[in-house]
Amino acid sequence: MKPKILVALWAVLLFLLSLSLLLGFWGNVVLSTILIFVIAVAKAFLVGAYYMRLKWEPWYILWILLGGVVCLFILYFALVPDIIRGR
Amino acid sequence: MALVGGYLAYLFRHQLAWPNEPVPGFGQVGPDQYNMFVTMHGTIMVFWVAMPILLSGFGNFLLPLMIGARDMAFPRLNRLSYWTFFLSTVVLIVSFFVPGGAFAGGWTIYPPLSAEPGYTGVVWGGNLWILAVALEFVSMLMGGINFMTTTLSLRAKGMALFRMPIFVWMINVASILFMFSVGPLIAGAFMLLADRTLQVGFFLPAAGGDPLLFQHLFWFFGHPEVYVLLLPALGIIAEILPVFSRKPLFGYRPIIYSTLIAGVLSFVVWAHHQFISGIDPRLAMPFSITTILISVPFAFSLFAYIATLWKGSISFSTAMLFALGMIAEFLLGGVTGIVNGSTAADIYVHDTYFVVAHFHYTLFPVTFLATFAGIYYWYPKLFGRFLSEFWGKVHFTLTLIGFNLAFLPLFSVGIAGHHRRIFDPSAFEFLHRIQHLHVLATVGLIILLTGQIPFILNFFLSLRRGRLAEANPWQANTLEWIAPSPPGHRNFETDPVVVRGPYEYSVPGAAKDWLSQGEAS
Numbered sequence: 001m002k003p004k005i006l007v008a009l010w011a012v013l014l015f016l017l018s019l020s021l022l023l024g025f026w027g028n029v030v031l032s033t034i035l036i037f038v039i040a041v042a043k044a045f046l047v048g049a050y051y052m053r054l055k056w057e058p059w060y061i062l063w064i065l066l067g068g069v070v071c072l073f074i075l076y077f078a079l080v081p082d083i084i085r086g087r
Numbered sequence: 088m089a090l091v092g093g094y095l096a097y098l099f100r101h102q103l104a105w106p107n108e109p110v111p112g113f114g115q116v117g118p119d120q121y122n123m124f125v126t127m128h129g130t131i132m133v134f135w136v137a138m139p140i141l142l143s144g145f146g147n148f149l150l151p152l153m154i155g156a157r158d159m160a161f162p163r164l165n166r167l168s169y170w171t172f173f174l175s176t177v178v179l180i181v182s183f184f185v186p187g188g189a190f191a192g193g194w195t196i197y198p199p200l201s202a203e204p205g206y207t208g209v210v211w212g213g214n215l216w217i218l219a220v221a222l223e224f225v226s227m228l229m230g231g232i233n234f235m236t237t238t239l240s241l242r243a244k245g246m247a248l249f250r251m252p253i254f255v256w257m258i259n260v261a262s263i264l265f266m267f268s269v270g271p272l273i274a275g276a277f278m279l280l281a282d283r284t285l286q287v288g289f290f291l292p293a294a295g296g297d298p299l300l301f302q303h304l305f306w307f308f309g310h311p312e313v314y315v316l317l318l319p320a321l322g323i324i325a326e327i328l329p330v331f332s333r334k335p336l337f338g339y340r341p342i343i344y345s346t347l348i349a350g351v352l353s354f355v356v357w358a359h360h361q362f363i364s365g366i367d368p369r370l371a372m373p374f375s376i377t378t379i380l381i382s383v384p385f386a387f388s389l390f391a392y393i394a395t396l397w398k399g400s401i402s403f404s405t406a407m408l409f410a411l412g413m414i415a416e417f418l419l420g421g422v423t424g425i426v427n428g429s430t431a432a433d434i435y436v437h438d439t440y441f442v443v444a445h446f447h448y449t450l451f452p453v454t455f456l457a458t459f460a461g462i463y464y465w466y467p468k469l470f471g472r473f474l475s476e477f478w479g480k481v482h483f484t485l486t487l488i489g490f491n492l493a494f495l496p497l498f499s500v501g502i503a504g505h506h507r508r509i510f511d512p513s514a515f516e517f518l519h520r521i522q523h524l525h526v527l528a529t530v531g532l533i534i535l536l537t538g539q540i541p542f543i544l545n546f547f548l549s550l551r552r553g554r555l556a557e558a559n560p561w562q563a564n565t566l567e568w569i570a571p572s573p574p575g576h577r578n579f580e581t582d583p584v585v586v587r588g589p590y591e592y593s594v595p596g597a598a599k600d601w602l603s604q605g606e607a608s
Binding site: 058061064067068071074075078079081082083 | 235239263266267268271297299300303307354355358366367369370
C-alpha cells in the first residue's frame, strides 16, 4: 500500500481522536459515551484493516482477531459480579 | 533450569519429611527460605521449564520441518525471542542473590501478600520476579506469532491444513491460547509492580483496591496456560503412538475439532481456581459446569490415542514407553481434576496436598514424560545418532517409580486435611499420623531426581558414541523424516511436495507398512 494512503489514514485517526476528546466536554453523558465507543470501534477497524493489513488477508485470520475480542468480553462480563457489583 | 527447580523441590520436600533437620547438600531450611523455595520451584517449573521446552523447543525445531518449510517465517524475531527469554532467565536467577532473596509469596503472586513488600520482607526479589515473567511472556508471544505465521504462510505444496500433523495443530492452538490469555496477566503484573513500587493500590484493600481482581487476571491467563503446556505434549504423543503401533492415528479430524472446542472452553473455566476465594457464588456454578465440560474433549483425545493402539503392532521403544506412561499418568491427573472442578468437593480439598498431587499428576506427565518421549523419538533426527535404549529404559523405570512414589501418597495427605503451605507439619498433632507419607514422598522424589542421571549421561555421551541413525530410522510418515539427520541449513535438500496425510500406516494393498507424507519435488 502507498505510504500516502497510510499518512491520510493517520490524519483521519487523529481527527477521530480529537472528536472523541471534544465529546468528553459535551453535556449529554450517555450519548457522548456511546459516540466515543462507536468512534473507538471505527478506529480499531481502520487500524486492523489497513495497518494490520487484515483487509487483504484470508478470512480465517480475521477469526483469530475476533477470538481475542470475544475473550475480552468473557473476561469483562465475568468480572462484573465480583469487581463492579461486589463493591 | 529443570535441575534448579528439582533441587528446590528436594530442599523443601526434605524439610517436610524430616522437619527442622539440616538438608544434606544445603543445611538448615528456615520458614522464609521454605516459602522462597516453594515459590521459585513453581515459577521455574511452569514458566522456565514446561513452556520453553514444549512450545519453543519442540516447536522451533519440528514445526518448520513438519510443514516442509525452509525456516521460520521471521528468523530474526526468533532470535530476538530467544535472547529476550535468556534475559528473563538472568533476571530470575539474579533475584536469588539480591538483598531479601527471591520472591516468597507463592508462584501465583496473589496480592495483598505480593502487593506490599513489607508482608514478605522481599522487596527486589518480587519486583525482579514480575519483570522476569513479563520478559518471558513477551518472548513467548514473539515465538507464538512466529509459529502461526510460519504455519499459515510457509507450508509446502500440498500441505493442506487437514494434512498437517497433529503436533503442528497443537502448537498453533497453544500459541493462539497464549496470545489471547497473556494480555490480562501482563497488564495485571505491571499493575502489581505499580502497587509495589508506587503504592498505587490497584489490589490493596486499604487503598481501595481489590485483590480478587488480580486473581481473575492471573487465572484468566493461568488456566489456558495449562492447555498451552498440555497441547504440545498431546501433539508429541500423537506423533509417537502411530509410529510404534504401525497404525493410523484414530480420529485425526475429531481430535483437531475437540482440541479447538477445548481451546474455546479453556477461556471459561478460570474461576474454578477461586471457588473459596470469596468470589460471587453465582459465578461458581457456571465455572463448575464448564470445568467438568472441558474434560470431554480431552477425554475424547486420550481415548482416541488409546484406540490407536487397538490391535496395533506395538513395539516398546523408550519413546513409546514414555508416551504410554504419559497417557496413564495424565489420566489419573484428569480424573482427580473432576474433584476440584466440583465446587462442593473443592471446598474440602482446596489448598490441601490433594491439589498438589492432582496438578503434579497433570503437569509432570505433560512436562516431563511427553518431553522425554519426544527427545527419545526425535534425537536421531536432531543429532543423527540414537540414544541408548537400555539406559533409556532404566531412566523410564526410575522416573515412573520415583514419580508415583513421590505424588501418590500426597492424595492421602491432602484428604487427611494437610494444608499445602505448612512449613513444619510436626507442629500440628493431627498430622503426626501421616508423617510417614511425607517420608515416602521424599524418598520417591530422591529416586525421581537420581533417575535423571542416566538420561543426562545418555544424552551427552550419545552425541559422540550413539549408534548412527539414517534419515528415517523409525519408518515414520511425517515430513521431518525425509530431511537429512541432522537437518542441514534450510532443512530439506529439495522442496518437499505433500501427497497424503501424516498417518498412513499399514494401508491395505501397499507394498510397505508406511507411506511417506512427502516426496522430493
